[in-house]
Amino acid sequence: MLMTPGPTAVPESVRDAMSRELINPDVDPRFRETYDRLTERLATVYGVDSGGDADRDVVALGGEGILGLEAAVASLVEPGTEVLCLSNGLYGEGFADFVESYGGEATLVAAEHDEPLPLDALEARLAAADADFDLVTMVHCETPTGTLNDVGSALDRIEDADRELLTVVDAVSSLGGVEVPTDRIDVCLGASQKCFSAPPGLATAAVSDRAWAAMEARDPHSLYANFLPFRDVSDGFPYTHLTTEVVALDAALGLLLDEGLDAVRERHETAAARCRERGAELGLEPVPDPERSSPTVTAFEVPGRAEALQERLREEHDVILATGLGEDAGDVLRIGHMGHNARVERVDETMDALADVL
Numbered sequence: 001m002l003m004t005p006g007p008t009a010v011p012e013s014v015r016d017a018m019s020r021e022l023i024n025p026d027v028d029p030r031f032r033e034t035y036d037r038l039t040e041r042l043a044t045v046y047g048v049d050s051g052g053d054a055d056r057d058v059v060a061l062g063g064e065g066i067l068g069l070e071a072a073v074a075s076l077v078e079p080g081t082e083v084l085c086l087s088n089g090l091y092g093e094g095f096a097d098f099v100e101s102y103g104g105e106a107t108l109v110a111a112e113h114d115e116p117l118p119l120d121a122l123e124a125r126l127a128a129a130d131a132d133f134d135l136v137t138m139v140h141c142e143t144p145t146g147t148l149n150d151v152g153s154a155l156d157r158i159e160d161a162d163r164e165l166l167t168v169v170d171a172v173s174s175l176g177g178v179e180v181p182t183d184r185i186d187v188c189l190g191a192s193q194k195c196f197s198a199p200p201g202l203a204t205a206a207v208s209d210r211a212w213a214a215m216e217a218r219d220p221h222s223l224y225a226n227f228l229p230f231r232d233v234s235d236g237f238p239y240t241h242l243t244t245e246v247v248a249l250d251a252a253l254g255l256l257l258d259e260g261l262d263a264v265r266e267r268h269e270t271a272a273a274r275c276r277e278r279g280a281e282l283g284l285e286p287v288p289d290p291e292r293s294s295p296t297v298t299a300f301e302v303p304g305r306a307e308a309l310q311e312r313l314r315e316e317h318d319v320i321l322a323t324g325l326g327e328d329a330g331d332v333l334r335i336g337h338m339g340h341n342a343r344v345e346r347v348d349e350t351m352d353a354l355a356d357v358l
Contacts, residue, residue: 047180069095072205081103083104086122088112138151147287147288166214177338268342275298300333302333
């Protein structure tokens, strides 16, 4: 039983859709129909299908979720671009690495990995006399610690600064399980293998008109790490698209929307509460304060024992969990109750196995 915070378990009906006869994405009109339906469904999940201020173009690139993070930077950053990277985790810090790799000037405003986003430091940096930023990046759910960040308050501070800053938000491990304020974000990133419960292989984004204009002015040189070729695919895609992954994500989103977004989010909340309740019974401490924990993933502190517990769970119970990342790899055990796995019965089976191993 795969209970990792991505890739997640793929429902049988999605696997069945993947097994159907291959559609050639370059010549068969059925593929374009599938892609258009996919982006329409994504727009509903992103909450940008109602027009007006919430209107965004939604695209799906062929590549794992990290492609979206790099493509956002590659599409908006050139040598000399000033980028403020707001961070309290590995993925927030990773944005700064991408910015520098494309010649931009990254300013990291960071907190410790078990702390909330440093909003006061953000406000102070934006108000500084030498602040000349073009772009702000941040992460909604820092998966390595299971922290759900208050991006709404961060966006408030950015808007109050009144500098017309573009915003890029990594919502890869929250989109579909948690409401995301996409209508206030210029590039909001998602991926197929998290709350959507489709296989890894597609990076998604909701892109504002302001962001498109900035990309066109920038004229990115990359073919693959570039959103611009996907703005208008009426004459075809920039490369042979990942047909099977598009079909799979379309099917997975159909399941999600049939259930209803409110019901899906409630299911995530219920599964997360059950996981933390069972963890408390076992004497396990969550990494962030429970009020800041994401409904999609729970990280427990198990100093020095994460890899041994992971191995025994796999060998003795056929339950797959994730350890921490980076310097926390050996001290954190992570349970992904996201997407198809956000169900109390799956959480209970997982926690029963963990109780036995402990």
